[in-house]
Amino acid sequence: MTPSLSRQRFTWSTLLALLAASxxxxxxxxxxxxxxxxxWYGTWSVAPQDYNEPFPTPLPPLVFSNQTIRxxxxxxxxxxxxxxxxxxxxxxxxxxIDGASIARAQSxxxxxxxxxxxxxxxxxxxxxxxxxxxLWSDPAALAVEAETDLAVSLFLxxxxxxxxxxxxxxxxxxxxxxxxxxxxxxxxxxxxxxxFFITGVDVRSSARASVVVAFGDSITDGVGSTPGSNRRWTxxxxxxxxxxxxxxxxxxxxxxxxxxxxxxxxxxxxxxxRFERDVLGQSGVSHVIILLGINDIGFASFVPNQEVxxxxxxxxxxxxIDKAKARGVKVLVGTLxxxxxxxxxxxxxxxxxxxxxxxxxNAWIRENKTLDGVIDFADIMKNPADPxxxxxxxxSGDRLHPSDAGYEAMARAIxxxxxxxxx
Numbered sequence: 001m002t003p004s005l006s007r008q009r010f011t012w013s014t015l016l017a018l019l020a021a022s023x024x025x026x027x028x029x030x031x032x033x034x035x036x037x038x039x040w041y042g043t044w045s046v047a048p049q050d051y052n053e054p055f056p057t058p059l060p061p062l063v064f065s066n067q068t069i070r071x072x073x074x075x076x077x078x079x080x081x082x083x084x085x086x087x088x089x090x091x092x093x094x095x096x097i098d099g100a101s102i103a104r105a106q107s108x109x110x111x112x113x114x115x116x117x118x119x120x121x122x123x124x125x126x127x128x129x130x131x132x133x134x135l136w137s138d139p140a141a142l143a144v145e146a147e148t149d150l151a152v153s154l155f156l157x158x159x160x161x162x163x164x165x166x167x168x169x170x171x172x173x174x175x176x177x178x179x180x181x182x183x184x185x186x187x188x189x190x191x192x193x194x195x196f197f198i199t200g201v202d203v204r205s206s207a208r209a210s211v212v213v214a215f216g217d218s219i220t221d222g223v224g225s226t227p228g229s230n231r232r233w234t235x236x237x238x239x240x241x242x243x244x245x246x247x248x249x250x251x252x253x254x255x256x257x258x259x260x261x262x263x264x265x266x267x268x269x270x271x272x273x274r275f276e277r278d279v280l281g282q283s284g285v286s287h288v289i290i291l292l293g294i295n296d297i298g299f300a301s302f303v304p305n306q307e308v309x310x311x312x313x314x315x316x317x318x319x320x321i322d323k324a325k326a327r328g329v330k331v332l333v334g335t336l337x338x339x340x341x342x343x344x345x346x347x348x349x350x351x352x353x354x355x356x357x358x359x360x361x362n363a364w365i366r367e368n369k370t371l372d373g374v375i376d377f378a379d380i381m382k383n384p385a386d387p388x389x390x391x392x393x394x395x396s397g398d399r400l401h402p403s404d405a406g407y408e409a410m411a412r413a414i415x416x417x418x419x420x421x422x423x
Contacts, residue, residue: 038206040083041284043075043144045200045213045253046166047260048278049268050090055259056267056345062162064196068180070153071173071195072105074230076238077251078145079203084119084137084152087199088129089277091163095129095197097121098157101181102140102201105149109174109186116153116182117142134199144203146242152198155179166195167267168221168258171228193227200253202283209249211284212237212419215275215320216291219337220256224396224403231404232256236411247420253282261295262316263308275320280327287419288324290317291334291377293361294400297354298339302347310360321370331371332418335362335378340389342400349400355388373418380413381406 051059082102088095100119103111119137121127129135144150157179173196174189214220214234222232234254241250255278259267268274271292279288296313300306317333324331336358342349362378365371381402383391390399394406402410 038080038204039208039284040202040204041077041079041209041249041251042211042213042253042282043077043079043201043203043251044073044150045255045278045282046169046195046198047255047257047268047274048087048089048164048199049167049257051162051165052090053267064156064160064162064175066157066178068153068155068176068178068186069173069192069196070109070151070176070180070186070189071169071198072149072151072171073201074235075144075146075148075150075201075203076253077203077205077209077249078143078148079205080143081139081204082142082144082150083139083202083204084198085134085200085202086127086129086137086154086197087134087164088131088197089134089164091129091131093131095160095163096126096156096158097129097154097197098126099155099179099181100137101153102142103151103153104142104144105151108172109176109189111151111184113184115142118181136202139204147238150201152201153181154197155181162196164197164199166199168218168223169193169195170222170225170232200282205249207249209251209284210286210420211251211253211282212287212289213253213255213279213282213285214289214291215271215279216256217260217295218256218258219294219401220254220291221258222254222256222407223258224398224401225407226404229404231407233402233407233410236408237414240411241416241420244416247416250420251284255279255282259295260292261299262292262313263296264299264306266295266299266303272316272319275323280323280329285329287330287332289332289334289375289414289419290320291336293317294336294339294358297336297357297361298342298344298349301349301351301354302344310357310364313361314364318370321368325370330373330418332373332375333365333368333371334375335365337377337381337402338383338388338390339400340386342398344400373415375414377410377413380409
């Protein structure tokens with residue numbers, strides 16, 4: 001160890017030498033250290049919904065008490081550390097989380113042995129999240145790869161009514177008795193098909209990444225795809241991006257809500273209200289792909305007093321485009337898919353009188369000069385023999401939502417150059 005300098009020997013030349021050494025360390029030592037250059041990027045997300053929303057019918061009351069909820073999700077980008085966003089956006093009282101962990105998921109309700117990593121909040125193992133708010137966990141030292149399954153577990157010791165959820169997880173999640181945060185395989189768990197109280201996972205990486213947020217309705221949410229198989233169009237897009245191998249790191253986040261619309265609260269908040277949180281609030285967001293509006297048209301077929309004009313729809317969409325552009329986020333918009341013959345719960349969703357509205361909305365998108373790109377999903381998905389209907393090979397069966405093959409075709413329709421360029 002170097003002896004300390006005495007007052008007599010502490011000269012201006014010594015001070016300058018020490019300052020120079022300090023600056024060299026700062027400039028060169030930090031610049032070559034991966035951790036110092038690392039940033040947070042979103043790798044998975046869902047858009048929060050109100051469990052107690054009354055439409056289409058109220059869900060039965062659900063209360064968690066002395067239970068562990070284990071929820072499985074799939075990453076789109078990898079990193080050296082992770083953090084999890086917990087949400088009480090729709091809670092009416094503080095959300096008390098008595099413990100949480102993250103691990104590498106295996107099959108079913110199992111996690112990889114020795115992979116469970118405790119999540120803390122400002123250094124503490126528990127936290128209370130105020131009503132209406134979201135909170136990130138502290139960084140956790142769990143290295144993850146792209147396209148891998150993680151399991152986030154949270155323990156709720158006291159009575160906790162379901163409030164903030166994402167309705168369609170399109171995979172099984174699990175609820176077990178007691179504190180089972182570190183248990184490798186849950187014993188006799190209940191199965192749930194929604195996400196509760198989690199809305200995002202970030203990874204920390206030194207590699208610069210593009211983060212693409214897909215903002216839409218049930219077609220972005222993946223309804224019609226095979227549950228548990230990761231076959232939404234966003235999943236196919238992740239696989240396609242990774243297969244390219246020479247375009248850098250690109251993460252794709254899903255912010256779809258089934259039933260979502262541009263202008264009206266129905267299933268989830270209206271698009272113009274949630275855009276700030278669900279798109280612009282994502283870590284590292286650089287691009288957004290918007291596919292929204294078919295429910296603004298279709299719901300008017302069977303829900304009273306739901307009619308909106310094309311001008312109202314385009315004004316709402318343009319307001320979101322403008323917000324994104326003001327933040328330096330590139331904006332791509334998809335045209336609305338054909339849906340002739342579609343029905344919901346036995347009630348006609350498609351009406352011939354509403355088709356001109358879809359055509360006019362799509363024409364506005366194609367001609368919009370403020371966009372960074374247009375993805376013509378309508379053209380890709382139409383049946384050439386009946387252009388107002390979806391191609392049978394791409395139809396899940398309801399003439400509205402694509403099948404697995406249809407979602408793959410949507411992902412193929414996206415020009416990758418539009419989402420790999422810097423904003």
